Structures are given as C-alpha cells and as structure tokens.
Amino acid sequence: MRKNAASPCIEEAWNSHHQALRYYLLALCNNRDAADEILQRVYVKALTHRAQFCQLAEPKAWLYTVAKHEWIDELRRSTPDTQSLDTATAAPLPNNHTDAHLPLASLATCIAKALAHCTDEDADIVGACDLNGVKQSDYAQRHGLTLPATKARLLRARKRLRETLVAQCGIVFDDQGHVCCHRAIPFTE
DSSP states (O other), X not given: OOTGGGOHHHXXXXXXXXXXXXXXXXXXXXXXXXXHHHHHHHHHHHHHTHHHHHTOSOHHHHHHHHHHHHHHHHHHHOOTTTOOTTTTTXXXXXXXXXXXXXXXXXXXXXXXXXXXXXXXXXXXXXXXXXXXXXXHHHHHHHTTOOHHXXXXXXXXXXXXXXXXXXXXXXXXXXXXXXXXXXXXXXXXX
C-alpha cells in the first residue's frame, strides 16, 4: 500500500487549497521563503493529525487557521533582540511587539492619517462613535438625525475608511474579517 493512499483526504484538500494558502501566507509574511516554510509546516501538521483531518467538515478553514497560527508563532519566535541570521528570513516585526494585538495597536498612526483623508462627515462620525465611544443614539440626537440614518452613515463611513486603510496601509484580514497584519506604507497625498 502506498503512503499517499492512506491520506487521500489530505491530498485532495491540499491540492485544492495549497496555492491560495501560499498567496495568503505571502501576504502575511511578505517573504517567499518564510511563507513556503510555514506552508510546509501546515502540511506536516495535516499529515500528523491525519485521522482528525479526514473527519473535518471544512478542511480549508482548518488549513487557514493552522497557517495563521504558524505565522503568529513565527512572529513570536523572531523578536528583534533574539533575531539571528537564521531567523532573518522570517516576517519582519515592527519595533519590539510580539503581542497578538500587535496589528491593532500599531495601526493607530495609519488610522489617524486615513481619517485626515476622509470627508469631514466620515471623519466626524467614525471619530465620535468608534474612537471616542459616543453612543450612536447620542450622535444622532446631537446632529438631528434618526438612529437608522446614523447607523447607515456610520456603516458607509467605516466602509470608505476600510478601503483607504487597505489601500494605504496594506491591511490583511484573517478568515473572520479581523485585522491580522499590515505593512507600513507611506501615505500618499
């Protein structure tokens, strides 16, 4: 019996998703060697957990989740103070952050720059409701709007801000739509 015959479910899932998974990792790492190394570790984990993997209803989701966790582990292993030539190919870390909240915390500068490029109306509602914690109902009352109109305006402003952040800061979202990382890209005027 051939070795691959024991895991056709892994081979099928891998053949279907490994290329898209590689692009996802390239977007996260911005380093081809690091992405390929992580991709290899994901495949090994699938083989290691063969029985459980073959029982999965959504193998694609499992592959992406494991890839994201492997990338985070890679970031944690390659802190700037312990970085050597061997880990220099790993994804670069900004400053000395290894926390899981790194992407959100380090986005503050980019968000401020993006808000400066938004319309006054968008910057006002996002700044008030999302950044300063003003309740949407209070915002609506102060600006003579209905609550549904305020909610719709805020959603449109968030969408436009998101587009600006993706374009200007190179934001990458995980499978759940949460910010997982971004690149420091100079803001264009």
